[in-house]
């Protein structure tokens with residue numbers, strides 16, 4: 001893990017961005033999330049074009065570490081695209097650029113918003129936060145725990161941010177946690193002391209509860225047992241059936257084969 005967790009807020013990269021290529025935007029709730037399914041349009045949910053990234057290692061005298069170059073692919077409504085390639089190929093870095101956690105050095109990352117494509121690369125923090133709330137969900141590898149906030153509230157939070165009332169949001173959060181076999185006695189507790197697999201299930205529930213049409217998954221089943229892996233596979237199929245697009249990293253080949261429509265081999269883009 002190289003980056004701060006991405007469940008809330010922006011990293012300094014995104015927060016310090018000053019340029020925005022975004023066109024005038026509708027309000028949250030309009031467009032795809034509020035009405036027209038993306039499957040009724042020809043617009044992909046995600047269009048990545050000529051994306052490039054290098055890291056500058058300040059502790060190594062400013063050494064530049066090129067990671068990926070000329071990354072291009074799309075994610076359409078109703079499909080799950082897996083990023084493939086060996087460890088260190090740049091899969092997580094691509095996911096983090098799409099989510100606005102890593103700055104984009106070259107190229108473009110566009111996400112569907114009200115039938116148009118909106119640029120994420122260089123987007124100002126307010127736009128990025130709105131896109132995260134309404135358009136781009138993310139299941140990171142590890143849960144970022146918030147002190148004193150119960151598992152139920154952690155999971156319900158994305159629905160509350162969409163304007164769903166507290167009672168409904170908590171009921172849906174509980175239903176999802178039950179489906180993921182998290183014992184009810186844990187729901188009222190902050191997840192800080194949960195096991196790795198329990199935390200990951202809270203994380204998965206939080207990622208899947210929202211209605212964003214594009215969902216990014218960074219190894220969502222890494223710490224799960226077979227029964228809970230199967231639940232996550234079902235949840236992914238349900239999102240696809242609803243017309244969502246998913247972009248994921250799945251080290252577990254069985255999970256990848258069960259959910260992915262295509263694999264984009266990231267070694268093609270090595271810098």
Ligand SMILES: Nc1ncnc2c1ncn2[C@@H]1O[C@H](COP(=O)(O)OP(=O)(O)OP(=O)(O)O)[C@@H](O)[C@H]1O
Pocket residue numbers: 002003055065067085086087088089090091092093094
């Ligand atoms: N924040 C960072 N600072 C410096 N180097 C980084 C940073 N994030 C990633 N890297 C480097 O970029 C390269 C790609 O890393 P990345 O995590 O994207 O690969 P990956 O394909 O997801 O690997 P894995 O499958 O092991 O998770 C690695 O060489 C890594 O060391």
